Amino acid sequence: MAVPVQKTDNVTSLPGPKASAKAAEIVALPTRKSDGKGKKILDQLKGIAATTVPPLLVLGVLLLVWQIGFAQPGASLPAPSVIWAEAKDLILDPFFVMGPQDIGLGLRVLTSLERVAIGFGLAAVVGVLLGALVGQSVWATRGLDPIFQVLRTVPPLAWLPISLAAFRDANPSAIFVIFITAIWPIIINTAVGIRNIPQDYRNVAQVLRLNTFEFFFKIMVPSAAPYIFTGLRIGIGLSWLAIVAAEMLTGGVGIGFFIWDAWNSSKLSDIIVALLYIGVVGFALDRLVAAIGNLVTRGTSAS
Amino acid sequence: MPAYLKLDHLDKSFIRGGQTTEVLKDISLTIDQGEFVSIIGHSGCGKSTLLNLIAGLTQVTAGAVLLENREVNAPGPERAVVFQNHSLLPWLTVYENVKLAVEKVFSGKKSRAERHDWIMANLDLVQMGHARDKRPSEISGGMKQRVGIARALAMEPKILLLDEPFGALDALTRAHLQDSVMDIHARLKNTMIMITHDVDEAVLLSDRIVMMTNGPAARIGEVLTVDLPRPRKRLDLVSDSRYIAAREAVLRFLYERHRLVEAA
Ligand SMILES: Nc1ncnc2c1ncn2[C@@H]1O[C@H](COP(=O)(O)OP(=O)(O)OP(=O)(O)O)[C@@H](O)[C@H]1O
Ligand SMILES: [Mg+2]
Numbered sequence: 001m002a003v004p005v006q007k008t009d010n011v012t013s014l015p016g017p018k019a020s021a022k023a024a025e026i027v028a029l030p031t032r033k034s035d036g037k038g039k040k041i042l043d044q045l046k047g048i049a050a051t052t053v054p055p056l057l058v059l060g061v062l063l064l065v066w067q068i069g070f071a072q073p074g075a076s077l078p079a080p081s082v083i084w085a086e087a088k089d090l091i092l093d094p095f096f097v098m099g100p101q102d103i104g105l106g107l108r109v110l111t112s113l114e115r116v117a118i119g120f121g122l123a124a125v126v127g128v129l130l131g132a133l134v135g136q137s138v139w140a141t142r143g144l145d146p147i148f149q150v151l152r153t154v155p156p157l158a159w160l161p162i163s164l165a166a167f168r169d170a171n172p173s174a175i176f177v178i179f180i181t182a183i184w185p186i187i188i189n190t191a192v193g194i195r196n197i198p199q200d201y202r203n204v205a206q207v208l209r210l211n212t213f214e215f216f217f218k219i220m221v222p223s224a225a226p227y228i229f230t231g232l233r234i235g236i237g238l239s240w241l242a243i244v245a246a247e248m249l250t251g252g253v254g255i256g257f258f259i260w261d262a263w264n265s266s267k268l269s270d271i272i273v274a275l276l277y278i279g280v281v282g283f284a285l286d287r288l289v290a291a292i293g294n295l296v297t298r299g300t301s302a303s
Numbered sequence: 304m305p306a307y308l309k310l311d312h313l314d315k316s317f318i319r320g321g322q323t324t325e326v327l328k329d330i331s332l333t334i335d336q337g338e339f340v341s342i343i344g345h346s347g348c349g350k351s352t353l354l355n356l357i358a359g360l361t362q363v364t365a366g367a368v369l370l371e372n373r374e375v376n377a378p379g380p381e382r383a384v385v386f387q388n389h390s391l392l393p394w395l396t397v398y399e400n401v402k403l404a405v406e407k408v409f410s411g412k413k414s415r416a417e418r419h420d421w422i423m424a425n426l427d428l429v430q431m432g433h434a435r436d437k438r439p440s441e442i443s444g445g446m447k448q449r450v451g452i453a454r455a456l457a458m459e460p461k462i463l464l465l466d467e468p469f470g471a472l473d474a475l476t477r478a479h480l481q482d483s484v485m486d487i488h489a490r491l492k493n494t495m496i497m498i499t500h501d502v503d504e505a506v507l508l509s510d511r512i513v514m515m516t517n518g519p520a521a522r523i524g525e526v527l528t529v530d531l532p533r534p535r536k537r538l539d540l541v542s543d544s545r546y547i548a549a550r551e552a553v554l555r556f557l558y559e560r561h562r563l564v565e566a567a
Contacts, residue, residue: 200390203360206378208407208458218403222394297394 078269086269094277103253105277112243112254113281115171119178120239124232127183131190131231132220141191152184156242160249170250174243181242182235186228193227194220229293236289240282305372306333307494308357308462313366315352326352328520330366332513337492341505343553344515345561350498351387353515354466357496358384370461380408383460387467389447391439391454398435401425401454408458425457426450429483445476449483456487465497469504477501478537481508489534502557506549507537514556524561527552 063080070079078086089096094106134140134148156177163176197220205219221228247256255274262270313330316323326349334340342350355361357368359378367374375382391400401422409418426432429449439447448468455463468484469477481504488495488508499505505512509529516524529549531540540546 198390200386200388201392203378203384203386204390204392206360207358207380207382207384208404209379210407214407219392222392225394 078272083269083272086267087273090270090273101253105255105258105274108253108255108258109277109281111252112247112256115175115247115254116178116236116239116243116285119175119243120182120236122175123179123182123186123235123239126179127186127231127235128190128221128228130183131187131228132194132216132224134187135191135194135224145191148184148187152188156181156238157245157249160246164250170252174246174250174252174254177242177246178239182239185234185238186231189227189231189234190224193224196227197223225297226293229289229297233286233289233293236285237282240278240285244278306369307336307338307371308334309369309372310357311367311369313353313356313368314364315349315356315361316364325520326518327356328522330523332523332526334494334496336494339488339495339497339508339510340513341509341511342496342498342513342515343500343502343505343557344521345517345557346500348515348518348521350515351466354384354464354496354498357462358382358464360384380404380458381461383455383458383463385448385451385455385463385465385468387470389439389444389451391447391450393439396436396438397426397431397442397450398422400439400450401457404454405457422457425453428456428487429453443476445472445480448472448480452480452484452487456491460493462494462496465495467498467500470500477504482537484508485533485535502550502553505553506531506546507535507540512549512553514553514561516561525556 067079067081069075070077071081084091090105094104094109096104097107130144134144159177159180160173163173163180164170167173167176201219201223205215210218243254244256244259247254248260251257255278259271259274262268262274310330310332313327314325315327316325318324330353342353344350352361356363357375359368359375359382362376368376370382391397392403395403402418405413405418405422409421413421423432423435426435429452431446431449431453434442434446434450439450442450448471452465452468465484469480472480484495484497485508497505497508506529512527512529513523514525514527515521527549529545531543531545531549
């Protein structure tokens, strides 16, 4: 009965957020009734402390080691104290505007995010539709799947020259690179999700005579939602990887170009601050998609 | 008068990789409107396949299924199915599961308020109105099966097809649901075809019991008419000689003449 499922390393079943949610639950200690409210608040504080103190501690130790290791003059990389001294304004004020090319990192990140939003948004829509097509039809799978499997291994930047040639403009090219990078895991995971729709649901749809449109929105998408969100989560991560690289080459005011610019003017401290921004934003994006996924697929995984 | 539902010399074989498996062979049967018919037979003989043919979920290899003299070869809500494993959509609540069916079947015919009342009426019929906002994962197996029945009934089907609806339930819940189904059948008088493994269930519920021979190429071995007055009460029947005779007939068919031969 079951169509053989293509095993790809992109296919995982969203274990991340659930696992971490479990971990958080374990930390929340059971409250005893007799101790009242004070005890409860104390327990909650303990719970928060248990998740925040260890990473802060490790961070502190790393900064210390870094500071000691690179403190002597002539070190190849700036020590944290030097970074703070040189790039304090970048860290403290993300949204300043001093001129067309001299703006805060927060604003730069926002420009990059806008590109990601467009590119990734397009990839999500087109990816889910194509994935549905591929998952639904044996012939589409046979014809398209090998092509997808080859194309998805092409590194994001390899697409850039072609897209520059095609669009003759930096901004659409960067967006296209995002799109083409993010779309493969979305297609592949959606297709697997569609192939895994239980025959029972299809039978229900058939008995009710749902049309293609109703079947897509009422059965396919909700049923494949956990897979789709796995794809979206991988996709948003890849988008963020690709945007920085693409912006380095296309210029503009994005965070990627900022790094390139800082490198050309040997402002290593600025680069390190920018890396920090990129990491934090990437992390937030991943968590955002995961959270939306959890919200949407609440009912789907259990039956 | 022509038959309400007519199975006319049905054959069904599956072809996979050049190999043909003959599952059903020359099945002919007529069923009257309002009749309750059970299909019983050993596992793997092709009961679900037969039900799927009537539902239109699979296509006949030869022969035809005729409902009111019209051939059916595609699924539709006038032949609602209660599936073996409830098949509720897990991302919808109990209410929404029934709503999906009602919206589709009655979209032009009932107003929004009427549709709501109709959904609730069907949930209440199976005593599930109180759990309308629960998701399938939050209710018990018996409750899920009931919602499945409510969903099927809400389509106002001409024929209700039940594929081992109580197979996965414990004996008490099972008895309870059997009573509900008898009750619903008495009230709505719709035609029901039920697959079962359970001899007592078949005798208790059915007007006729269709006994199938073992596959491959299973046929209808015997059709037994259960001549018991309705409403039937399970406790009264235990000592009823007609009940005992019917039970014995089915048991003899299944375990004497058509024992499941393991090697086959
Ligand atoms: N899609 C299919 N392709 C090939 N063979 C099939 C298919 N569906 C069913 N069969 C075969 O048809 C036979 C009858 O299957 P079916 O599911 O109808 O049995 P059943 O009587 O409902 O059994 P059970 O009581 O265990 O549910 C089996 O031998 C099965 O292998
Ligand atoms: Mg079966």
